[in-house]
Amino acid sequence: xxxxxxxxxxxxxxxxxxxxxxxxxxxxxxxxxxxxxxxxxxxxxxxxxxxxxxxxxxxxxxxxxxxxxxxxxxxxxxxxxxxxxxxxxxxxxxxxxxxxxxxxxxxxxxxxxxxxxxxxxxxxxxxxxxxxxxxxxxxxxxxxxxxxxxxxxxxxxxxxxxxxxxxxxxxxxxxxxxxxxxxxxxxxxxxxxxxxxxxxxxxxxxxxxxxxxxxxxxxxxxxxxxxxxxxxxxxxxxxxxxxxxxxxxxxxxxxxxxxxxxxxxxxxxxxxxxxxxxxxxxxxxxxxxxxxxxxxxxxxxxxxxxxxxxxxxx
Amino acid sequence: xxxxxxxxxxxxxxxxxxxxxxxxxxxxxxxxxxxxxxxxxxxxxxxxxxxxxxxxxxxxxxxxxxxxxxxxxxxxxxxxxxxxxxxxxxxxxxxxxxxxxxxxxxxxxxxxxxxxxxxxxxxxxxxxxxxxxxxxxxxxxxxxxxxxxxxxxxxxxxxxxxxxxxxxxxxxxxxxxxxxxxxxxxxxxxxxxxxxxxxxxxxxxxxxxxxxxxxxxxxxxxxxxxxxxxxxxxxxxxxxxxxxxxxxxxxxxxxxxxxxxxxxxxxxxxxxxxxxxxxxxxxxxxxxxxxxxxxxxxxxxxxxxxxxxxxxxx
Numbered sequence: 001x002x003x004x005x006x007x008x009x010x011x012x013x014x015x016x017x018x019x020x021x022x023x024x025x026x027x028x029x030x031x032x033x034x035x036x037x038x039x040x041x042x043x044x045x046x047x048x049x050x051x052x053x054x055x056x057x058x059x060x061x062x063x064x065x066x067x068x069x070x071x072x073x074x075x076x077x078x079x080x081x082x083x084x085x086x087x088x089x090x091x092x093x094x095x096x097x098x099x100x101x102x103x104x105x106x107x108x109x110x111x112x113x114x115x116x117x118x119x120x121x122x123x124x125x126x127x128x129x130x131x132x133x134x135x136x137x138x139x140x141x142x143x144x145x146x147x148x149x150x151x152x153x154x155x156x157x158x159x160x161x162x163x164x165x166x167x168x169x170x171x172x173x174x175x176x177x178x179x180x181x182x183x184x185x186x187x188x189x190x191x192x193x194x195x196x197x198x199x200x201x202x203x204x205x206x207x208x209x210x211x212x213x214x215x216x217x218x219x220x221x222x223x224x225x226x227x228x229x230x231x232x233x234x235x236x237x238x239x240x241x242x243x244x245x246x247x248x249x250x251x252x253x254x255x256x257x258x259x260x261x262x263x264x265x266x267x268x269x270x271x272x273x274x275x276x277x278x279x280x281x282x283x284x285x286x287x288x289x290x291x292x293x294x295x296x297x298x299x300x301x302x303x304x305x306x307x308x309x310x311x312x313x314x
Numbered sequence: 315x316x317x318x319x320x321x322x323x324x325x326x327x328x329x330x331x332x333x334x335x336x337x338x339x340x341x342x343x344x345x346x347x348x349x350x351x352x353x354x355x356x357x358x359x360x361x362x363x364x365x366x367x368x369x370x371x372x373x374x375x376x377x378x379x380x381x382x383x384x385x386x387x388x389x390x391x392x393x394x395x396x397x398x399x400x401x402x403x404x405x406x407x408x409x410x411x412x413x414x415x416x417x418x419x420x421x422x423x424x425x426x427x428x429x430x431x432x433x434x435x436x437x438x439x440x441x442x443x444x445x446x447x448x449x450x451x452x453x454x455x456x457x458x459x460x461x462x463x464x465x466x467x468x469x470x471x472x473x474x475x476x477x478x479x480x481x482x483x484x485x486x487x488x489x490x491x492x493x494x495x496x497x498x499x500x501x502x503x504x505x506x507x508x509x510x511x512x513x514x515x516x517x518x519x520x521x522x523x524x525x526x527x528x529x530x531x532x533x534x535x536x537x538x539x540x541x542x543x544x545x546x547x548x549x550x551x552x553x554x555x556x557x558x559x560x561x562x563x564x565x566x567x568x569x570x571x572x573x574x575x576x577x578x579x580x581x582x583x584x585x586x587x588x589x590x591x592x593x594x595x596x597x598x599x600x601x602x603x604x605x606x607x608x609x610x611x612x613x614x615x616x617x618x619x620x621x622x623x624x625x626x627x628x
């Protein structure tokens with residue numbers, strides 16, 4: 001997100017609440033320039049361009065700026081209570097500025113080694129992102145995404161092992177969508193939980209109708225980890241493109257370039273009511289969720305978790 | 315295991331305890347005869363035969379009989395309290411005999427659909443086998459193992475969704491190795507837990523030294539799901555053969571034939587102190603375990619879980 005939109009969004013949030021909130025940023029490395037690889041991936045997609053009658057040259061090379069100086073300046077002014085990063089941490093000088101502004105810093109680990117690295121580099125909280133989680137894997141120490149995906153840990157294994165490995169509090173993420181999941185995460189040693197997919201169905205969320213529809217039909221075994229939509233592994237509700245080009249591919253170009261190549265196809269398909277080329281991010285807990293306003297969902301989750309704690313002790 | 319060894323093993327167990335126990339059987343379909351496919355897989359392994367100086371013709375075609383009439387007769391006589399099956403259920407006539415003998419029947423589900431199928435076919439208990447679990451995936455409704463492996467559910471997602479889908483009690487399996495995992499499984503709605511890897515390190519277990527050594531070094535991200543050792547997906551501590559031939563391969567012959575082809579290589583490598591060709595079954599909770607006698611491990615697990623329940627309620 002460009003820095004001026006970050007500033008605008010934080011301003012809008014402040015107008016809605018005086019409570020603390022969390023702003024999240026991607027801090028990926030810029031894609032390597034590799035024209036041959038990019039052309040090969042575009043070639044892989046050309047039959048779809050033909051099929052949908054989309055001009056092959058209509059895709060622009062997507063630039064998704066990672067957390068940078070301009071965005072950091074916005075954060076220093078706005079001082080959100082919590083700043084989280086995905087794909088590791090930004091360069092040390094930027095991180096130091098965020099911390100000096102008084103923001104608590106969190107980042108996600110998909111392995112014990114990543115949790116230890118994050119603690120050593122100064123995070124206040126580690127998020128243990130289980131294999132079940134929807135959206136992008138935080139994976140940042142691995143060099144081979146295929147290998148990393150085949151050795152990802154489920155939350156039941158990852159959470160207690162991260163808790164044992166670091167001193168900072170651990171927040172659990174992945175397939176937590178009701179009071180049972182919250183109680184389980186705390187049983188495993190988590191100090192908090194991060195809930196994603198369940199809130200995507202709230203009327204307040206900007207989730208597009210096609211994505212809502214997919215979440216309504218998702219079952220735990222209809223989601224897969226795929227890198228063909230964006231260039232990095234992400235858990236999505238599977239669709240035609242993921243099935244045909246993936247789920248994992250060695251040929252895909254660097255994040256976020258595949259997203260740019262996909263945009264014209266996605267737009268054309270979505271116009272026709274199809275999510276065949278859309279990134280339908282979804283966790284494995286999707287089918288535990290149902291549409292509910294955010295406030296009542298939050299209250300229900302807390303009540304369910306507290307009831308669960310009491311049931312377990314009796 | 316041949317039926318006479320089953321009878322002998324149950325007899326030995328009876329001599330050691332008058333408590334109820336569980337006997338487990340594989341009920342896979344016999345491998346399809348496909349000489350071309352088998353030869354191709356043997357060809358894939360021939361460089362290893364050359365490297366280790368093993369005669370290519372020393373491997374015999376492995377026959378691992380599934381649960382059959384003779385074994386069923388042993389069960390009818392011995393009447394163990396619980397009989398569990400892996401890879402679905404045996405044919406209806408055999409299952410009816412086991413139930414008529416008064417045994418409680420359990421089987422494992424890796425998806426909600428498999429759990430519903432097992433309940434409809436008469437199991438008394440469904441085991442929800444999470445993605446984290448060591449050893450063979452129970453997967454029995456899928457026709458494509460590669461596809462099935464890429465959509466396996468972590469326990470945090472699978473357990474509550476199976477609990478919601480069936481009326482019979484659900485036992486949780488996968489990465490449960492300490493009191494935290496037990497408490498989490500109960501929080502998710504399980505009525506019991508099945509603990510595998512943690513007991514492999516007990517001095518009472520027949521776990522070979524090389525396998526013990528691997529478990530001692532396993533981390534959650536050193537295990538992978540692979541079909542190259544046996545022909546069916548299983549979670550193991552990775553080794554050279556799994557890395558080079560897998561972890562998943564489309565070319566592998568039917569279960570259990572690859573195990574037969576591997577046997578001479580494994581024996582030669584193990585003689586040299588190497589587990590490079592051994593199936594080192596391990597769950598993602600391996601590093602949560604340590605060597606401890608079975609009785610004190612069991613007592614510790616119960617105490618830890620009960621303490622956890624009380625902590626959560628306070």
